[in-house]
Amino acid sequence: MKIRTWLSLSSIALLLSLSSLAKAEWGVNMTEGVTEISQSIYDLHMLIFWICVAIGVVVFGVMFYVMFKHRKSKGAVAAQFDESVTLEWLWTVIPTIILIAMAVPATKTLVEMYDASDAQVDIKITGYQWKWQYDYLGEDVSFFSNLSTSRDAVYNKEEKGENYLLEVDKEVVIPTGQKVRFLITSNDVIHAWWVPEFAVKKDAIPGYVNESWVNVPVGQEGIYRGQCAELCGVDHGFMPIVVRAVSQADYATWLDEQRAEKEAAALAALGDYSFDELMTTGAEVYAGRCAACHGQNGEGMGSMFPPMVGSDIVLNDVEKHIDILINGVAGSAMQSFAEQLTDVEIAAVITYERNAWGNDTGDIVTPRDIIDARQ
Amino acid sequence: MTRQFIGLGLWKFLQSVISVLAGVQSQNKRQQDFAGDNLLRIISTCLGGAVVLILVVLVMVNMALPDPS
Numbered sequence: 001m002k003i004r005t006w007l008s009l010s011s012i013a014l015l016l017s018l019s020s021l022a023k024a025e026w027g028v029n030m031t032e033g034v035t036e037i038s039q040s041i042y043d044l045h046m047l048i049f050w051i052c053v054a055i056g057v058v059v060f061g062v063m064f065y066v067m068f069k070h071r072k073s074k075g076a077v078a079a080q081f082d083e084s085v086t087l088e089w090l091w092t093v094i095p096t097i098i099l100i101a102m103a104v105p106a107t108k109t110l111v112e113m114y115d116a117s118d119a120q121v122d123i124k125i126t127g128y129q130w131k132w133q134y135d136y137l138g139e140d141v142s143f144f145s146n147l148s149t150s151r152d153a154v155y156n157k158e159e160k161g162e163n164y165l166l167e168v169d170k171e172v173v174i175p176t177g178q179k180v181r182f183l184i185t186s187n188d189v190i191h192a193w194w195v196p197e198f199a200v201k202k203d204a205i206p207g208y209v210n211e212s213w214v215n216v217p218v219g220q221e222g223i224y225r226g227q228c229a230e231l232c233g234v235d236h237g238f239m240p241i242v243v244r245a246v247s248q249a250d251y252a253t254w255l256d257e258q259r260a261e262k263e264a265a266a267l268a269a270l271g272d273y274s275f276d277e278l279m280t281t282g283a284e285v286y287a288g289r290c291a292a293c294h295g296q297n298g299e300g301m302g303s304m305f306p307p308m309v310g311s312d313i314v315l316n317d318v319e320k321h322i323d324i325l326i327n328g329v330a331g332s333a334m335q336s337f338a339e340q341l342t343d344v345e346i347a348a349v350i351t352y353e354r355n356a357w358g359n360d361t362g363d364i365v366t367p368r369d370i371i372d373a374r375q
Numbered sequence: 376m377t378r379q380f381i382g383l384g385l386w387k388f389l390q391s392v393i394s395v396l397a398g399v400q401s402q403n404k405r406q407q408d409f410a411g412d413n414l415l416r417i418i419s420t421c422l423g424g425a426v427v428l429i430l431v432v433l434v435m436v437n438m439a440l441p442d443p444s
């Protein structure tokens with residue numbers, strides 16, 4: 001009697017906790033995502049989960065029942081047979097049938113996931129330590145997407161925002177209702193491009209191009225966030241992904257804007273800039289693009305990342321300084337910024353480094369110097 | 376030797392093949408299969424197992440693949 005009360009109480013508790021699980025607000029379960037593929041992956045996951053639950057309940061149920069029913073205190077005596085072909089067949093055939101029943105729908109979904117053919121938009125995604133580059137193939141649009149969370153927020157000197165470490169300076173924009181193919185590769189080490197709500201997670205491997213695709217349904221316009229999913233160095237957690245899905249009309253407008261911006265930047269490089277203007281822009285560029293490796297105040301970091309304060313190149317060799325920014329240092333984490341920054345930004349950050357933190361060289365490097373150096 | 380094996384009949388042979396694949400067999404049958412120095416019988420049972428396995432995989436993959444259209 002007592003045991004029966006206890007059993008029914010605990011099963012009520014179990015049911016209650018299961019039904020609260022079903023409300024999903026708990027956030028432990030995998031996301032359903034927004035695409036057809038992500039939905040079918042979620043459905044598969046739930047199907048297999050419940051199959052496992054059922055198997056667990058039956059197996060442990062029988063086990064505990066048998067242990068209790070044939071307990072020693074009731075005088076049970078162990079059976080001594082050592083072969084039951086029928087039983088052996090049952091526990092071979094039933095799991096095989098269950099496995100096949102799960103494998104068939106799972107393979108169907110897998111095949112669909114891998115079919116990146118007939119895409120309307122092609123985006124090449126390149127992983128860098130520690131940022132992503134997006135190339136809209138055939139559209140003449142290309143840019144880098146950097147973490148925009150400030151270092152002060154990282155070091156608890158500033159309140160952490162809602163999208164802490166999940167925000168970027170430039171989002172990758174895709175149209176809804178179209179099949180968008182991603183060609184994923186890397187410039188240095190292995191990264192992985194992961195957006196949970198698209199159910200897309202693909203390794204970015206240097207010298208190799210992986211394919212994946214997404215088709216965000218019309219009506220699901222919005223912001224989708226993701227992260228690098230392959231440990232890739234100290235700032236692995238600082239290279240998030242932000243995708244903005246927009247209507248096809250907005251997408252076309254956005255593409256035009258990007259081209260116009262590029263032209264405007266080329267024009268801007270021909271303008272004249274005062275020392276103060278360059279220093280202000282330079283400080284921003286430095287904080288956003290360089291501080292992660294060279295320190296917030298140019299102090300460098302460990303033995304890997306040289307300080308800017310007192311550097312021979314920064315103090316005495318303008319040409320080398322410009323060359324390093326445009327071409328990078330081969331074989332090191334110091335990459336080329338030629339494609340990542342505009343002429344104005346490169347000129348500004350060089351001017352800034354040569355005059356900040358007591359590097360009082362008085363040098364001014366202008367955007368025109370950068371244009372010349374690029375040739 | 377061969378006559379002895381063929382004498383077993385197709386049904387017995389299939390039973391042995393299925394036992395090879397599933398790893399389930401009664402003591403009696405196991406002793407039959409391994410009785411004497413009947414090497415050919417053991418080898419052909421294993422080969423039969425391999426063929427059935429390949430067929431099963433073929434059928435399963437074709438079930439899972441979408442129709443080419």
Ligand SMILES: [Cu+2]
Nearest residue numbers: 191228232236
């Ligand atoms: Cu990475």
